[in-house]
Amino acid sequence: MTRLACLTLLLASAALAPAFAADWKMDPAASRLDFAATFEGTPAPGVFKNFEVRLDFDPERPADGRLEVRIGVASADMANADINKAIAGPEWFDFARHPQAEFRTTEIRRVQGNSYLARGTLSLKGVHQAVEVPFSWSGAADGASMQGEFIVKRLPFGIGTGEWAATNVIGLDVTIKFRIRLRKAS
Incomplete structure (x- = not known):
């Protein structure tokens, strides 16, 4: 009788124990990570192709x-060869010294x-800043999607320094937009 009671208690405890969060992986072909700065008040869009x-x-x-995003900064593409060459340099992303950016949640x-709302730390160009990332979630049995938009101030990260630091030419705010398709990890 004692064994049956222990077994029943064990099974009941397992049923009431909190479940682990689902483990999701990104579907790269169906996901996007865009950014938009402004140049003299006009949107200057770009995309990170590798994240x-x-x-x-x-x-x-x-x-x-828990959310973790890794971005291959050198994959930034602003659809203009001259701009792409410029943003690779030390005044902008500095691809050679800082090839990766990362966001990790704390909450x-x-x-x-x-x-x-995901709160966490964005690490970009050797600088670590707290950011808040609002997102919407849509789930189904075969997968899920999350999308959102938030603003990052470029100068605290050392993006657009030197002659580009003036915010009347290149705006201070950079809008980040994402649409991520996820599937359950195996």
């Missing part, structure tokens, strides 16, 4: 979640419905 997203996330338990929380 990776890893997400441990259960929309019902967002506080247990994910639900804001309302399918809207969430």
Whole structure:
């Protein structure tokens, strides 16, 4: 009788224990990471072609979640060969010394419905800054998607220094937009 009671208690405890967040991996072909600066008030869009997203996330338990984004900074493309050459240099992204940027969460929380907020640290060009990334989540049995938009101030990261530091030519704010398609990791 004691063994049966212990077994029943063990099974009941397992059923009530918090589940681990689902493990998600990005589908690169169906995902985008765009950025837009402004040049004399006109949008100057670009895209990062090489990035990776890893997400441990259960929309019902967002506080247990973890998000990590790695960006191959040298994959930045602003659709203009001269601009692409310039942004590779030390006044901009400095591809040679800082080939990768990274975002890691410290917290994910639900804001309302399918809207969430990821707080974490963005590491770019050797600088680490706290940022907040709002996103929406849409899940299904075969996969999920997350999308959002946020603003980063470029100068604290040393992006656009020297003659480019004046914000009347290149705006201070850079808008980051993302649309990520995810599948459950095996």
